[in-house]
Amino acid sequence: MFSNLFREQSDERATMVLNPVISKLSGKLVVLASASPRRLEILRNAGLRFEVVPSWFKETLDKGLYTAPHEYAVETAKQKALEVARRMPIKHLKTPDIVIGADTIVSVDGMILEKPVDKHDAYRMLSSLSGKEHSVFTGVAIVLCHEKENEEVDYQLIDFYEETKVKFADLSEDMLWEYINSGEPMDKAGGYGIQALGGMLVEYVHGDFLNVVGFPLNHFCKQLDLIYNRCTSSSDQESASARLSKSSPHPTSVLTQLPHNLTDQSSQSPSSSAKHNSSASLRPNSPPASQTHHTHGSPSFSPVHKAKKEDGDSEVSESSRMLVNSFSKDRGAEIIGSDNTALPLIPSRGQVIELNVAREDSEPKREDLQRIMELMDGFKASKALFTASKLCVFDLLHRSPGLDSAQMAQEIKASVKGTECLLEACVSLGLLKSKDRKCQKPVYENTDLAVRFLRSDASYSLHGYIQHCNNTVWPLFSHLESAVLEGSHQHEKAFGKKTNDLFQDTYYNNQEIKLRFMRAMHSIAKVTGKDVATAFDLSTFKTACDLGGCTGAMAYEFTEAHPGLTVTVFDLPAVVEMIEHFRPQHKDNRVSFVAGDFFQDELPKADLYILARILHDWSDEKVHSLLSKIAQTCTPGCGLLLSEIFLDEDRKGPCRGLLQALSMSVGKQRSAAEYTLLLKSHGFITAHVRHTDNLLDAMLCIRV
Numbered sequence: 223m224f225s226n227l228f229r230e231q232s233d234e235r236a237t238m239v240l241n242p243v244i245s246k247l248s249g250k251l252v253v254l255a256s257a258s259p260r261r262l263e264i265l266r267n268a269g270l271r272f273e274v275v276p277s278w279f280k281e282t283l284d285k286g287l288y289t290a291p292h293e294y295a296v297e298t299a300k301q302k303a304l305e306v307a308r309r310m311p312i313k314h315l316k317t318p319d320i321v322i323g324a325d326t327i328v329s330v331d332g333m334i335l336e337k338p339v340d341k342h343d344a345y346r347m348l349s350s351l352s353g354k355e356h357s358v359f360t361g362v363a364i365v366l367c368h369e370k371e372n373e374e375v376d377y378q379l380i381d382f383y384e385e386t387k388v389k390f391a392d393l394s395e396d397m398l399w400e401y402i403n404s405g406e407p408m409d410k411a412g413g414y415g416i417q418a419l420g421g422m423l424v425e426y427v428h429g430d431f432l433n434v435v436g437f438p439l440n441h442f443c444k445q446l447d448l449i450y451n452r453c454t455s456s457s458d459q460e461s462a463s464a465r466l467s468k469s470s471p472h473p474t475s476v477l478t479q480l481p482h483n484l485t486d487q488s489s490q491s492p493s494s495s496a497k498h499n500s501s502a503s504l505r506p507n508s509p510p511a512s513q514t515h516h517t518h519g520s521p522s523f524s525p526v527h528k529a530k531k532e533d534g535d536s537e538v539s540e541s542s543r544m545l546v547n548s549f550s551k552d553r554g555a556e557i558i559g560s561d562n563t564a565l566p567l568i569p570s571r572g573q574v575i576e577l578n579v580a581r582e583d584s585e586p587k588r589e590d591l592q593r594i595m596e597l598m599d600g601f602k603a604s605k606a607l608f609t610a611s612k613l614c615v616f617d618l619l620h621r622s623p624g625l626d627s628a629q630m631a632q633e634i635k636a637s638v639k640g641t642e643c644l645l646e647a648c649v650s651l652g653l654l655k656s657k658d659r660k661c662q663k664p665v666y667e668n669t670d671l672a673v674r675f676l677r678s679d680a681s682y683s684l685h686g687y688i689q690h691c692n693n694t695v696w697p698l699f700s701h702l703e704s705a706v707l708e709g710s711h712q713h714e715k716a717f718g719k720k721t722n723d724l725f726q727d728t729y730y731n732n733q734e735i736k737l738r739f740m741r742a743m744h745s746i747a748k749v750t751g752k753d754v755a756t757a758f759d760l761s762t763f764k765t766a767c768d769l770g771g772c773t774g775a776m777a778y779e780f781t782e783a784h785p786g787l788t789v790t791v792f793d794l795p796a797v798v799e800m801i802e803h804f805r806p807q808h809k810d811n812r813v814s815f816v817a818g819d820f821f822q823d824e825l826p827k828a829d830l831y832i833l834a835r836i837l838h839d840w841s842d843e844k845v846h847s848l849l850s851k852i853a854q855t856c857t858p859g860c861g862l863l864l865s866e867i868f869l870d871e872d873r874k875g876p877c878r879g880l881l882q883a884l885s886m887s888v889g890k891q892r893s894a895a896e897y898t899l900l901l902k903s904h905g906f907i908t909a910h911v912r913h914t915d916n917l918l919d920a921m922l923c924i925r926v
């Protein structure tokens with residue numbers, strides 16, 4: 223059934239047109255490290271020529287070690303591919319050019335489901351999926367092998383994953399057993415095959431269908447495109463790679479100098495004799511699957527999207543589509559809006575807003591109008607948030623929940639009418655809750671959102687950043703038109719004075735403004751720090767230096783996540799003298815502060831340099847001068863962890879990064895490939911890129 227459904231074309235010319243990367247692989251020895259007939263078929267139908275060498279890696283990694291299910295799938299995929307990449311030169315006496323490994327898992331209620339071990343296991347899995355939405359993750363690893371003259375092989379690893387949401391109908395006992403007795407569930411993750419009988423159990427699929435079947439083809443092609451078309455060719459790419467000798471089947475010791483994510487991790491996995499456990503709970507602190515990543519796959523397989531095209535809205539023309547964001551580099555795209563789902567004002571990475579606007583002269587559709595109106599009202603909503611935050615509404619309601627508008631007006635020394643309007647607007651924005659009282663004005667309380675992020679003393683408070691937006695970003699954006707016309711920032715118009723050095727002139731020459739700016743940086747680092755700090759395995763690094771690390775909020779996340787790491791925060795004397803205001807309650811002696819200017823002074827020595835939200839602020843000249851300084855200080859093998867918003871390669875998203883670029887600062891926003899090239903010009907090779915799904919992405923580079 224699957225074959226007939228998907229075996230459509232294998233004309234090589236067609237695949238070249240559709241995806242020039244597949245043709246780049248012709249003449250290379252491509253190996254699929256998988257025994258899955260579905261993966262074989264998906265790749266073969268895409269026109270790829272390859273050999274199949276099933277991996278011997280036992281899927282027994284300890285699931286409890288992973289905080290999110292996709293991490294487990296990616297790690298298993300890596301181990302499968304690496305096992306084949308290492309075995310082939312020894313056992314098959316040939317070295318492949320590329321090895322592809324994949325691992326598909328189903329995640330429901332914090333559990334990871336793999337292939338059932340028997341019928342009862344299948345029953346347990348399928349009944350846990352009945353009537354619910356679950357996620358299917360496929361982790362993919364691409365290992366590029368470069369054979370050298372001395373019989374050593376360089377391995378370069380690229381990995382990614384894709385998530386698809388699937389909802390099952392309610393399954394009766396009879397249906398369950400009939401399906402199990404068909405035998406179909408046994409070799410499939412979660413105990414079902416969506417491409418065959420299992421398709422009858424499914425109510426909807428959001429995301430890449432082929433990802434559920436076992437291989438996210440679309441995302442894979444995008445990765446190949448990045449490797450072969452966007453970056454320099456792999457042959458001339460010096461890789462921060464694992465050097466393995468053909469004669470050494472257990473090369474762990476050779477690899478210990480290298481970044482951990484490129485090393486042989488099989489030594490950490492449980493012994494292959496460990497009992498195969500096809501499902502296990504994630505670590506207790508891991509979020510439920512529904513709260514982790516919401517990335518969806520290829521739009522062309524999304525039933526929602528397809529249905530729209532099929533019912534053929536003949537009125538829908540290409541030009542009437544509003545694509546606010548396109549497929550992101552490392553993730554699939556979620557199509558929102560075309561089925562009346564709520565549209566976010568600012569789409570996040572990977573979200574495509576697609577409005578099917580009818581012909582120009584036909585009656586306007588409500589949702590189309592709504593989108594425009596929302597964009598027009600966006601600034602009012604921002605300003606309502608800024609004002610309520612500035613007037614300490616959320617702090618007051620935290621201390622005294624249940625104030626009415628008159629009591630609040632008294633507290634914030636404002637008019638009753640104005641306060642009432644502000645409180646009502648905050649209710650409509652989901653920041654406050656109102657409780658009605660008989661014949662009296664309602665009383666107000668914080669929503670969970672406000673409790674968590676808007677109170678100034680909350681652990682993850684954004685109060686500081688909100689004040690920065692109100693005091694600095696808002697005035698700059700009120701001069702956006704001039705900024706666009708002139709192509710330069712508008713500090714002088716907004717603040718009445720010229721700036722030569724943004725930080726010194728704008729933020730650090732007034733104590734109050736400095737503290738406010740530091741609070742802003744602190745709150746952003748607090749909410750993003752953990753994701754950046756845990757983006758990579760850094761266990762091979764012992765000392766790190768966070769350049770421009772401000773209050774140390776990010777540094778503390780790094781020491782928390784990496785027990786063997788000490789971090790020096792290096793920032794201007796004006797900053798370091800204020801850090802007592804921000805010391806955490808439990809002082810961590812592994813974080814220390816050194817005052818200095820990273821453009822002028824000697825940098826502290828470290829194995830790993832962290833540049834989080836630094837480069838986008840500075841001119842190319844300054845960026846080059848800083849990077850060459852870091853490169854000179856680093857010895858080969860040292861790391862550079864860069865964290866910024868990475869623009870999609872086609873510069874169509876994420877929206878937040880593109881909006882930030884409008885401030886026309888002397889710096890610029892870049893994509894991961896642009897950062898890769900920039901860093902490469904200073905002798906750093908990008909080993910790994912992570913889109914964290916939080917506000918900042920991250921890249922780990924190694925000095926060669």
Ligand SMILES: Cc1cn([C@@H]2O[C@H](COP(=O)(O)OP(=O)(O)OP(=O)(O)O)[C@@H](O)[C@H]2O)c(=O)[nH]c1=O
Nearest residue numbers: 256257258260325326410411414415416434435436
């Ligand atoms: C949800 C779902 C899964 N699958 C298959 O489930 C196996 C997962 O197991 P794996 O461990 O990722 O792969 P494998 O089959 O053991 O092969 P290998 O990678 O060599 O270990 C793969 O086959 C997939 O197609 C389907 O065919 N249809 C579906 O709807």
